[in-house]
Amino acid sequence: MNIEYKIKAVSDYIQLHLDDELNIDLLCEIAHLSKFHFHRIFSSYTGITLAKYIQICRLKRASFQLAFDLDRKIIDIAFQAGFESPEAFTRAFKRCFDQTPSTFREEPDWQFWHQQFNFILPKIEKNMIVNIVEKSSEKIAYIRHHGAPERVYETAAKFIEWRKTTGLSPIKTSHTYGIPYSDPELTSAGHFVFDIAGQIDQEVPENEFGVSTASLPAGKYAVVRHFGSHDQLKDSVLVFRKWLPEQNYEIGDFPIYFHYLNFVHEVNEHELITDIYLLLKDKK
Structure with a gap:
């Protein structure tokens, strides 16, 4: 399995298990690499640390819920994103998107939001049926x-x-x-x-x-x-x-x-x- 497939396998697993506790040992096992080598390779390839990637995937989902599911409470979105308190969620969200969750819900700055996803993930060509x-x-x-x-x-x-x-x-x-x-x-x-x-x-x-x-x-x-x-x-x-x-x-x-x-x-x-x-x- 080459590096692209290793990173793709791990990123796919993370997307499939955003609501789970993502254990680093398990992710390294999926990649068939030691912790040291996997962290170094993942960061070098993607331009983002593994921990940051996991968090930004959860915050991306949370941002869609804030903007388009107005009946869902912010506290529920925070807990689903893996944060122990709304305060911790607010701090992380503001660090990432420069808006608090409540401000983003009222008037999201989508242009700035898009700029936070400038990391690189492998593109594996698939056989698609037409x-x-x-x-x-x-x-x-x-x-x-x-x-x-x-x-x-x-x-x-x-x-x-x-x-x-x-x-x-x-x-x-x-x-x-x-x-x-x-x-x-x-x-x-x-x-x-x-x-x-x-x-x-x-x-x-x-x-x-x-x-x-x-x-x-x-x-x-x-x-x-x-x-x-x-x-x-x-x-x-x-x-x-x-x-x-x-x-x-x-x-x-x-x-x-x-x-x-x-x-x-x-x-x-x-x-x-x-x-x-x-x-x-x-x-x-």
């Missing part, structure tokens, strides 16, 4: 995000509020989509556009949130299922690049889009499931 499906047209309500991709969660919060306020496109029973119009790594912040959308069965009335009506086009789609963090969605999108040249199809006239089957404030990141759709058309 399926072809036929879809009928689907009416959606959408809100358009313009600007820095790091601030998409601000727009998502507005869309969630619209859903709650109007009762249209209820989050528990309606599909939820993300529609990027460009690659955030290749697009300047001022030109990045991303729609957040939900399934509806009627036109969207005029509203203060900026939510409008549109539709997802009918047609033949290539679909892959992505498991895990939304931060790695791009890696799964690249599967289409290898798959498409061998097919009798071209890319259709609509962006790739994401169907979110669950949400980061409800499940741990490794439990996230996202279907990625690529509209196809026959080669000429």
